[in-house]
Amino acid sequence: MVKRKALGAGxxxxxxxxxxxxxxxxxxxxxxxxxxSGQEIVKIPLEKxxxxxxxxxxKFREEGLISLGNSIKxxxxxxxxxxxxxxxxxxxxxxxxxxxxxxxxxxxxxxxxVINTDEKNSALLALVENIQREQLNVIEEAEALEKLQKGFxxxxxxxxxxxxxxxxxxxxxxxxxMLSEFVKxxxxxxxxxxxxxxxxxxxxxxxxxxxxNQAIKNHLSVREVENLFKKFSESRPRxxxxxxxPDTTILERELSDILGTDIQLISRRDGKGKMIIKYNTLDQLxxxxxxxxxxx
Numbered sequence: 575m576v577k578r579k580a581l582g583a584g585x586x587x588x589x590x591x592x593x594x595x596x597x598x599x600x601x602x603x604x605x606x607x608x609x610x611s612g613q614e615i616v617k618i619p620l621e622k623x624x625x626x627x628x629x630x631x632x633k634f635r636e637e638g639l640i641s642l643g644n645s646i647k648x649x650x651x652x653x654x655x656x657x658x659x660x661x662x663x664x665x666x667x668x669x670x671x672x673x674x675x676x677x678x679x680x681x682x683x684x685x686x687x688v689i690n691t692d693e694k695n696s697a698l699l700a701l702v703e704n705i706q707r708e709q710l711n712v713i714e715e716a717e718a719l720e721k722l723q724k725g726f727x728x729x730x731x732x733x734x735x736x737x738x739x740x741x742x743x744x745x746x747x748x749x750x751x752m753l754s755e756f757v758k759x760x761x762x763x764x765x766x767x768x769x770x771x772x773x774x775x776x777x778x779x780x781x782x783x784x785x786x787n788q789a790i791k792n793h794l795s796v797r798e799v800e801n802l803f804k805k806f807s808e809s810r811p812r813x814x815x816x817x818x819x820p821d822t823t824i825l826e827r828e829l830s831d832i833l834g835t836d837i838q839l840i841s842r843r844d845g846k847g848k849m850i851i852k853y854n855t856l857d858q859l860x861x862x863x864x865x866x867x868x869x870x
Contacts, residue, residue, distance in 0.1 A: 615654045617683040620676060622663035628697035629670055630718030643675035654685040658696055667696045668703040694726045698736050712768050713758045716750040729868050752827055754779035757786050769796035773803050776823040833862050
C-alpha cells in the first residue's frame with residue numbers, strides 16, 4: 575500500500591514560503607516571534623481573528639475545549655494556528671479548537687502563521703485538517719465536500735487529490751447530502767450510523783424519517799434496517815421508479831445533480847444497460863459535456 579502524503583497532493587504548496595511572504599504587514603512583531611519550517615510564527619490578539627465561514631465542524635464539545643485550554647496553559651501550544659489576512663483583521667484557516675480553547679483560559683494572544691491564500695484554499699485546508707484529525711461527523715464532511723463541489727466548482731477527482739481521500743470515498747460521502755434533514759440530524763447526534771442512513775437514501779424524506787425512527791426506537795442494527803427497507807419497498811405499489819434497484823435510483827439522482835439535467839439509467843439483468851441524458855438546447859448539451867470533462 576502506498577502511503578499518502580499527510581496533506582494530500584495539493585495542499586502542501588499552500589504552506590510553502592511562496593504563499594506567505596507578503597501577508598504579515600499588520601502583525602506586531604515581538605521577541606517571542608520564531609521560525610517553524612521556514613515560516614514566521616507571530617503573536618496575534620485573539621479578538622482580531624474571526625471564524626472561518628467554511629469551517630466544516632459545526633459542534634465543539636465544551637469540556638474538550640476546557641481540557642485543551644488547560645493543556646496549552648500547562649505545556650504551551652505545540653503547533654501554531656493558520657490565518658489569512660482580511661480587511662477586518664484575520665480569518666482562521668486551520669486551528670479553531672486551539673483558538674476557542676485559548677479564549678476559555680482568557681489568553682490575549684495566540685501563535686499563528688499568516689498565509690497568503692484565497693477562500694477556496696482556505697476551505698480546503700480547514701476540511702483536510704479536520705478529516706485528518708478525525709474530528710468531523712460524516713454529515714459535516716458531506717456538507718463541506720458539497721460546498722467544494724458546488725461553491726468552488728471542484729470535480730470529485732480534484733477534491734480527492736487535495737484531501738488525500740479516494741474518489742469513491744468522496745462520491746459515497748457526497749451522497750449523504752440526499753438524506754432528509756431529520757436523518758442528517760440523527761447522524762450528527764450519533765443516534766444512528768452511516769450504514770443506517772445509506773440504507774434509506776433512495777426513499778422520500780417522509781419514508782426515511784419513518785424507518786429511521788423505528789431504527790432508533792428499537793435499537794436496530796444496520797442489517798436490520800436494510801431488511802426493514804426491503805420489506806417496506808416490497809409492500810409499496812410497484813410503479814415507475816419503484817421497480818428500479820435503490821442503488822440505481824440513487825445514481826440517477828446523483829448524476830442529475832452533477833450534470834444539472836434529467837438522467838435515466840436502464841439496467842438489464844445481465845448487468846448491462848444504458849444511460850439517457852436529456853437536454854433541451856445545444857447550449858445545454860455543451861454545458862453537460864463541459865461538466866463531464868471537468869469530472870475526469
